[in-house]
Amino acid sequence: MEKRVYIQDVATRDGFQIESTFVPTEDKIALIDRLSTSGLAKIEVTSFTSPKAIPNLRDAEDVMRGIRRVPGVEYTVLVPNVKGCERALGCGVDEINLVMSASDTHGLANLRMTPDASLEQFKTIIAATQGTDVFINASLSTTFGCPFEGVVPEDRVYQLIQRLIDIGVQGVTLCDTTGMADPAQVARISTGALSRWPDTVFTAHFHNTRGMGLANAVAALHAGIDRFDASLGGLGGCPYAPGASGNICTEDLVHMFQRMGLETGVDLDALLDASGLLPALIGHDVPSAILKAGKSDRRYPKPKWMTEVAG
C-alpha cells in the first residue's frame, strides 16, 4: 500500500494576510470552496485576530460562516487570544491554531510576547475550549532558526513542545518561519520530536526562502512526518525577510509527492485550476513552479522541422 500524506493549505490565512490588497470575502469563500473539494486534509481558513492588526482578514466570521464545509476536511483558524477563540468557537471550527515563537526576540517582534507569555496566554485559551471537542494545535515559529537570534537550541525546542503538551495541546506544527532550515536539521528535529511524543500529531511547515523547501519536506517525510502545511501558489512570506519567497507551494509539494508514489488524496488538476485564479485575486504573479512549467508528465510538441514532410 502507498504511504499516505496529509496536505494542509494555509494560503487564505498565511498568504492573504500579508498581501497588499484585500481579497473580497466572496472570492475568499469561492477559493476555499474549491480547495475543499480538491482532496486537501485541512484548510487554515482565516485568523481571528483584531481587524486592526490584520485588516486583510477582518472578514473572518463571514468567511468561516460562508464556506461550504466538506465532510472529512478539517477547518482550522488562527487564534491569538481568548476573544479570538470565542469568535472561532462561535463559527464551529474543527481546530484552533495557537502561534508562539521558539525564540524570545521573534516572539516579541511578531507577537509582542515571549514564549513564556505565550504559554500563559494559551492556558487561558485552552480553558475557554472546555466542553467542546475542538482540536488544539500549536504552531512553533522559528523552530529551525530565528531571523534575529540565529540558531535556536534544539533542547529549547523540545522543552517548549513538552510545555505545550503539558497544557493540553494535541498537535504541534514545526515551523521554519523564515526559510532557515536545512534537510539534515529537519531530519534531526523531526526524528527527535516523533520519538519523544509518539501520540502527538506533528505537522511540518516550511518556507522556500532559500530554495530548500521541498528538500526539507522530503527530509521530514523520511523522518516519519506525514502532515505538511503548504500554500496555494506559494503565497506567504515573512515581514522580516523582504523579497524572499513564501511558504512551500501546495501544488509543487503535491506534484512531488505524487511523483514519488505517495498517496496525497489530492486532485492536482483541481488544485492547479484554483492556483490559476490567484494572480487575478492578488494582483501579481505567484511563485508556483508547476503552474509555470506544467506537471512532469507534460509532453512537448516535437520541433517543427522534425514533423514536416519533405516537399
Place this chain on the structure above:
Amino acid sequence: MEKRVYIQDVATRDGFQIESTFVPTEDKIALIDRLSTSGLAKIEVTSFTSPKAIPNLRDAEDVMRGIRRVPGVEYTVLVPNVKGCERALGCGVDEINLVMSASDTHGLANLRMTPDASLEQFKTIIAATQGTDVFINASLSTTFGCPFEGVVPEDRVYQLIQRLIDIGVQGVTLCDTTGMADPAQVARISTGALSRWPDTVFTAHFHNTRGMGLANAVAALHAGIDRFDASLGGLGGCPYAPGASGNICTEDLVHMFQRMGLETGVDLDALLDASGLLPALIGHDVPSAILKAGKSDRRYPKPKWMTEVAG
C-alpha cells in the same frame, strides 16, 4: 570527518549558450577566473561546437586559452564531434564532455542523432584522444524523463551507460534535462548506477524546473553521489520548456550542503560575489535564492519599536 562533495559549475556553457545576449570574451574569462579561485572542483568552460550552432560560444578557443587555470580545478568543455575534440585538445583541456540523449526523440530534436548514432560518433571522438590523458565524460540527457516521450525505461538507461563504459567513457553525468526527476526516482537510479559501476565517476545534473532540484540533489547525495553539476545564479534552461527555470543554482546548492555539514571546499561568499555580476552580464535577473534572501545565518535588525528608548 565531514563528507566531501564536489561542485561543478556549468553556467558559462549550459547557461550562456541559451542567453539572448553574447557575453563578451573578456567578461567570460573574468568570471571563470573568479570561479576558479572559489573552490569549485570543475568548471565547464565552454563548448567546441560550430559557431553557427551556438553563436554565444563562438569564442571557445579564446576563452579556454584566456583563463588563468588554477591547479586542482578541472577544466572541461563540451565536444560534439572529432573536429570539436581536436580544437579542445589543442587548448589542453582536462576533460571532454560528450553529450547524448537516452531517448530517441530528444536525441533527434537536440542533436539530430539517435542514441545509437551518438555512440558511434563517440567512438571516433574517443579514438581522437588516443595518446592524451584527457578524461572522457559523457552526459546522458533525459536520464530521468524525456519531454517528448515521457518516461525513459530504467533498463534502457543502464544499457546506455554500459555501452558508454564499453567504448572507454570514464565518467557519466546523469542529467535531468528538463526537470522531470523526483527524489524517489533519483534515489533509485543513482543507487542502480553506483552499484553496477563502482569504478565509474558519476555526476548528478539537475534542473529546478518543477522546484525539486535541491530535493533531487539530496536524494542523489544519500544514494552515494558526490559530484554535482550546478549553474551560477541558476542560469540555464531548456529550449523545449519555455519559461521554466534552469539548472539548479550553484550558490543555493553549496549553501544547502554547507548547512547540512558537508565539506564543499567552496568559498560561498566568493561565489555570491561572482553571481552578483551576472545580471549586468546577461541583462536580466537570475533565479538564485541565496542572492536574494541571503544565507541562513543572515541576521535581521529588530523592528524599530523594539529598540526605541521610551522618551
